[in-house]
Amino acid sequence: MATIFILNGPNLNRLGRRQPELYGTQSLDDIAAMLGERAAALGLALDIRQSNHEGHLIDWLHEAEDAGAKAVILNAGGYAHTSVALRDAVTSIATPVISVHLTDPASREKFRHSDHVAEVAALTVKGAGAAGYLTALDAAARL
Numbered sequence: 001m002a003t004i005f006i007l008n009g010p011n012l013n014r015l016g017r018r019q020p021e022l023y024g025t026q027s028l029d030d031i032a033a034m035l036g037e038r039a040a041a042l043g044l045a046l047d048i049r050q051s052n053h054e055g056h057l058i059d060w061l062h063e064a065e066d067a068g069a070k071a072v073i074l075n076a077g078g079y080a081h082t083s084v085a086l087r088d089a090v091t092s093i094a095t096p097v098i099s100v101h102l103t104d105p106a107s108r109e110k111f112r113h114s115d116h117v118a119e120v121a122a123l124t125v126k127g128a129g130a131a132g133y134l135t136a137l138d139a140a141a142r143l
Helices: 028-042 054-066 084-091 131-142
Strands: 003-008 045-050 071-075 097-101 123-126
Touching: 003 028, 003 054, 003 131, 028 045, 028 131, 045 054, 054 071, 054 084, 071 131, 097 131, 123 131
Parallel strands: 003 045, 003 071, 071 097, 097 123
Antiparallel strands: none
């Protein structure tokens, strides 16, 4: 069974409580449950992780390739706008990476308009809230 890594960056452990007017009321556990149901229907296994530490995300991207993952869905959070190291990690692996943003960064603060991860991702899903993860999973299944 093919595995998709779902990697979540800083502050995503606060979903459901952090600015629900922007990010919605679903927690990361709610999103994981939603993804688990869809993955089962698609015949995919998931490896879902969250860290507030940039180095963990980089290590997990490397691990995804080493483990033969079919794809990575990455919500890099604020690191998407600041981390050249995370961008470099995405380009260092052959495993396709799909970037997810719950909101549309282009409609937010100017500092969010630059997206180092989206520049090198196979696909970017933005502005769809938690449902964006499902769109990304469907796309990953088609790879």
